[in-house]
Amino acid sequence: MNIHAQAEAGSVAQGATAFDGCYHCGLSLPPAAHWPVEIDGQRREMCCPGCQAAAQTIVEMGLADYYRTRSAFSATADGAALIPPELLLYDLPDAQKKFDLNEESAEATLSIEGIRCAACVWLIERRLARLPGLQAVNLNVATERLYVRWQKELCKPSDVLQAVRDIGYAAYPYDASRHDAQLRRASRTLSRQLFVAGLSMMQVMMYAVPAYISHDGTLESDMDALMRWASLLLTLPAVCYSALPFFRGAYASLRQGALGMDVPVALGIGAAFIGSVVAVLRGDGDVYFDSVTMFIFLLLCSRYLELIARRKAAGALEKLQHALPAAAARMNGYPAQRECSMVAATQLCAGDFILVKPGEAIAADGEIVEGASAIDMSLLTGESAALKRGVGDTLPGGAINITQAIVLRVSKVAADSTLSQLIRLIERAGNAKPQIALWADRVAAWFVAALLLFALAVFVFWQWHDPARAWPIAIAVLVVSCPCALSLATPTALAAATDRLVRQGVLIVQPHVLEILHRTTHIVFDKTGTLTVGKPTLQNMHMFADAERNACLQIAAALEASNAHPLAQAIVVAASAAAMTATAPVAHDVSYTAGQGLEGVIDGVRFRLGNAVFVGELAGHSIDQQDGTGMTSVYLGSSGTWLARFDLSDAMRDDARAVVAYFRKLGKTVILLSGDQPDVAQHVAAELGIAEAHGACLPEQKLAFVQKLQQQGSIVAMVGDGINDAAVLRAADVSFAMGSGAALAQTHADTVLLSPHLAAIANASEVAVKTMRVIRQNLVWATCYNLLAIPAAAIGWINPWLSGVGMSLSSAVVVLNALRLRRIPRRHGEHPGRAKAEQENAGQENAMAAAVKQGIN
Incomplete structure (x- = not known):
């Protein structure tokens, strides 16, 4: 860098604005340069899109002080292969x-x-x-x-x-916006290449047809030569422009010492074109310009179809990425003032108040502090029915307000919102590959090497047997056997199935789910929050000795204050409704014993809350356990004293019976494992038609039970929602975590149910069966096609242009067959009146919104 540029850089670092060069690299600006970037509130001009991208990246990463403190401009390319500056920033x-x-x-x-x-x-x-x-x-x-x-x-x-x-x-x-722009550019480029190839193909065919239909001597030699030269000139745009993606891909593969699928395609196009050019120059021999242009056109058609399929398969994620609005109406003086100012969603902070009008998307997670409205959360949960929400209810960012304006108090910034975390989880979910996809990739890689050797052997044989046919037959073998269909068979189907499940409220986190779910032999359910709605209520309190009712309720609530378990929240809600004093007791030194209960100190007295055995260890003597049918009893006691029994009940999920019946009909063994009392577990199992139920199961007992089934050769799917289920969810062959459950369970599960309906598990099972069926169909089709087409081409039954048709159609069949998986049928257990019933019971659905607020990470 010269001294003048360094001096200018120093002036920029000191805040000078009178500079007519590129603010990033210091080079002079072209006459028509228009690549501005706003830095520190000022518009700065850049000399090219590369500098604009680098500067924008610096600003977006919060590193704008780089421009204030730098001592020189960024390095510019002077012929050396420099790492782009925006890469070094990371x-x-x-x-x-x-x-x-x-x-x-x-x-x-x-x-x-x-x-x-x-x-x-x-x-x-x-x-x-x-x-x-x-x-x-x-x-x-x-x-x-x-x-x-x-x-x-x-x-x-x-x-x-x-x-x-x-x-x-x-x-x-x-970056979502940049990625979308890139997809649009790729689509436009491919469209132009397809148009050029199609135009060349039609024009070349006009000159090829007379040669095909003419008999010996009927076409004059000079006219034949003119048509050949015209065909050559018309083929050049297709080869030099439309076929560039294949040549670039082949070059990149060979440079890395690999044999990608573009290699046989590029060899086929190149061999046919070069052979035709040689024939034109010599004035003798066959030309294949029509085959070359047709092959390029058909292959681009296939890739254009693949591009559309990929975009459709990623459609659900794209919708999520654009769900959060870019701006929000912030009420700076609320509640004293009602004025609103539009601010970027990224500027919202926890505690801000925002106004959400009907039809607007919510910019960040928050709690309603004013108003009531119907909320559409279909994008987050896959649930089509609008849910009624009012003051005190929590709403996730990305949900849409439908009927009336509401005021929200922001609880999380946009970057940490439920939707943002959900997007990150979905992105991570698509990273790994199932074994069947890895197998297809390995087979395709070896297939290309074997294909090239086979094509060479075919050429050598025909060169010995009939030299005139050696070149076209070798070209036909290269073209007809491109393994695109084999490699697309699995990823296209998996992408389409994943997109369908996300739109149904089922998020697949691990890659093996669809591959294993359809082979499961045992379906194991937790009870609370899984088969039940997870919102039990306090039905009855039984007092022991001379304990005072409200005092015991407040003590129990203090112990459960930080516990997210549904039973704990039921006690907290009941205590809040019955509170008679402004000051509630506070528990200290609270410890949790998994599957048994809690222990803590309040006002110097140690209390235990949990099952009878756990509390009895502190209370000092046993007590008769008298539980109501279908009720869960939680006991409270202190040193030497039994204080109270809380009887709680939980409503069954309305689709639980249908889901259990669905899996039983498939011949799978359904089991209920619960930490609740055995009689409660048996009551729920009998109501749902579950033959085997086990109650009073500690976390380690659930884990041991599932591992024992696996040792016996069973393939186990586990469905749970609580912290107690985290270990067994990880151990199961396939696991599902309810979206309304604890975040810890979701991080250990293979699949997260964003929808509050248990029927989503049955849907996932059905999609898994259909997906594996489609994958098998695609693999069988791709294999059979190659087994039939390659020998036919090697024998000489298929000419080059027909081989291009066959290869393109084979890829198109695979893609179209996979896209069938995107169609969403009616959910299991649904009926036409379901939406109305859900709206009438919208209070139960609030558990989903509250849990989604915690975020999925």
Whole structure:
């Protein structure tokens, strides 16, 4: 960098604004430059889109002080291969805080630009796997997002981004708006390439048809030569522009020492075109310009269909990403003043008051402090029925207000909102691949190598047997056997099924769910919050000795104050309604014994709250346990004294019976495991038609029970919602966590039910069956096609243009078959009057909103 540029950089760092060069790199601005970025409230001009992207990245990461403190401009490319400055930014300590998992590792989600097919996924993953310190890498072909995790001592974010760029793909930290713009650009580029290829194909066919229909001697030699030259000129745009994605992909693969699926395609196009050019120059021999243009056009049609399929498969996630509004009406003086000012959603802080008008989306999680309205949470839960919400109810960001204006007090900033956390979980859910997808990738990679050797052998044979046919037959073999259909068979189906389940309120977190769920032999249910709605109420209190009713209720509520269990919340709600004094007792030194109860100290007295055995250890003697049918009893006692018994009951989920019947009809064994009293568990099991039920199960007993089933060869699916279920959820072959349950359970589960309906599990099971059926159909089709088409091409029965038709149709069949999985039927157990019933009982649904408020992470 010259001295003048350094001096200018110093003036910029000191706050000078009179500078007519690029604010980022210092180069002079082109005459028509229009790439501004707002930095520190001032509009700054950049010399190119690259500098604009770098500067915008710096600002968005909160590192704008870089421009105030720098001593020189950013490096500019002077012929050397420099790492782009926006990549180096992610090596800064402040930037890496966004990626931290722990002290040793970090992770990031990146957008990849230029993905064409599953071969790109294989190539990128293969290249990144060679980076030192890289622990995990997965690229989702449907969403074009890359998940990476690395050791911070051995690898830097810029190393990852640069490695991807080195093999011909653009990589950048994921941003929803930028990713959408990239998809639109890719779609427009592909459309233009498709148009050019189609136009070339039609024009070339006009010159090829006379040669096909003419008999010997009927077409003059000079006219034949003119048509050949015209065909050559018309084929050039298709080869030099429309076929660029195939040549670039093949070059990137070969440069990395790999054989991607673009290699046989590029070889087929190149061989046919070069052979035709040689024939034109020599004035003798066959030309294949019509086959080349038709092949390029059909292959681009197939890829355009794949692009549409990927965008549709990622449709649910795209809707979620755009659900949070960019701005909100903040009421700065509420409640004294009603004036509103529009602010960016990112500027909202906890405690702010915002006005949400009918038809508007909620910008951040919050609690209603004024007004009542119907709320549409279908985007978050998949639930189509609007839910009534009023003062005191919590609402997640992204929900839509329908009927009346409401005022909310913000509880979480937009970046930490339920919707933002849900999006992060969905993005992470698509990172890993099931075994069947990994198998397909491995087979496709080996298939390309075997194909090239086979094509070479075919060429050698025909060169010996009939040299005139050797070239076209070898081209036909290369073209007809491109393994695109084989590689698309699994990821397209999985992406379509995942999109369908997200729209139904089922979030698949781990990749093996669909692969294993349809093979499960045992379905194990928890009771509270799973088969029941999870909102028990206090039905009765029985007092022992001379204990005072309200005092005992307040003591129990104090012990349960920080407990998220539904039974605990029922006691807290009952105590709040019966409170007679402004000052409630406060419990200290509260300890929780899983599956038994709590112990704490209030005003110097030690109390226990839980089951009879647990409380009896402190109360000093046993007591007759008298529980009402279907009731759960919780006891309260102190040292040497029994104080009270709380009888609570929980309503059954209205679709629980139908779900149990569905799995029994499939021949699966349904079991109830509950920490509740045995008679309560048996009562619920009998009501739902469950043959086997076990009560009073501690967490370790639930875990041991499931592990015993697995040792006997059973494949177990576990459904739960509480903290007690976290261990068994992780141990089960497939696990489901209710969306209204504890966040700890959700982090250990393979699947999270965002919908409050248990029928979502039956839907997931049905989708799993259909998905595996579609995957098998796709794999069988792709395999049979190659088994039939490759020998036919090798024998000479299929010419090059017909091979292009067959290859394109095989990919199209796979994609269209997979897209059938996106269709959503009526849920199990639903009936036309369900929506009305849900609105009438909207109070029960508030458990979902309250739990969603906790966030999924």
